[in-house]
Amino acid sequence: MRELSLNILDIVENSVSAEASLVSIELTEDSHLNTLSVTVIDNGKGMTQEELLKAKDPFYTSGTTRRVGMGIPLFKMAAEQTGGTFSIHSVDGKGTLINAIFKTDSLNFKPVGDLHATVSALVSANPYVDFVLKYSVDNNEFVFDTREIKQKSEEIPVSSPDIVKWIRDFIEQNVNNLYGGVTDNENT
Numbered sequence: 001m002r003e004l005s006l007n008i009l010d011i012v013e014n015s016v017s018a019e020a021s022l023v024s025i026e027l028t029e030d031s032h033l034n035t036l037s038v039t040v041i042d043n044g045k046g047m048t049q050e051e052l053l054k055a056k057d058p059f060y061t062s063g064t065t066r067r068v069g070m071g072i073p074l075f076k077m078a079a080e081q082t083g084g085t086f087s088i089h090s091v092d093g094k095g096t097l098i099n100a101i102f103k104t105d106s107l108n109f110k111p112v113g114d115l116h117a118t119v120s121a122l123v124s125a126n127p128y129v130d131f132v133l134k135y136s137v138d139n140n141e142f143v144f145d146t147r148e149i150k151q152k153s154e155e156i157p158v159s160s161p162d163i164v165k166w167i168r169d170f171i172e173q174n175v176n177n178l179y180g181g182v183t184d185n186e187n188t
């Protein structure tokens, strides 16, 4: 995978499979420490101690067909290859927290990529799940929350093409702004 957003997609899909009703995705970049922390927190069914140990093993999957689960191992490897760290905490019946810290000055660091495409696809495919995206770069923070969108869009489902496109553009623009990008609707 060339982009971290695709690893993040895998991790969030695990949360959705675990029947989470709320998934929070937090990216925190520090340009002085040269770190990017990515945290995914869900209120899904969680894992037992045994399931947790197995989840860290690439040759384990709870899927019944004989196959290898790679979402977690690939995310862990992506972080560790940059000299960063990886951790999982899970409480059976309560939820799961996964954190990976990347060293952004490593040659092995791959860019976040199209997070707006990832998040809008998740919202579109899972209209009954709520997603929060918290993205901060140094002292600037941007928060996106589907619960707010659902309140405002009233009877129009968040998975309708117009809303999904709006979400995609909204996230793209706000993330660009965090990196000092210039937006179209600023008159300065």
Ligand SMILES: Nc1ncnc2c1ncn2[C@@H]1O[C@H](COP(=O)(O)OP(=O)(O)OP(=O)(O)O)[C@@H](O)[C@H]1O
Binding pocket: 010, 014, 015, 018, 042, 044, 045, 046, 047, 051, 054, 055, 060, 061, 062, 063, 068, 069, 070, 071, 072, 073, 095, 096
């Ligand atoms: N957020 C989560 N909540 C509950 N269980 C989880 C969560 N994330 C992972 N798991 C458990 O850990 C296993 C391994 O996850 P991983 O993403 O590595 O592989 P997979 O989802 O089985 O397969 P793949 O991601 O390759 O399609 C999952 O099958 C699931 O049992």
Ligand SMILES: [Mg+2]
Binding pocket: 010, 011, 013, 014, 069, 070, 071, 072
């Ligand atoms: Mg998976």
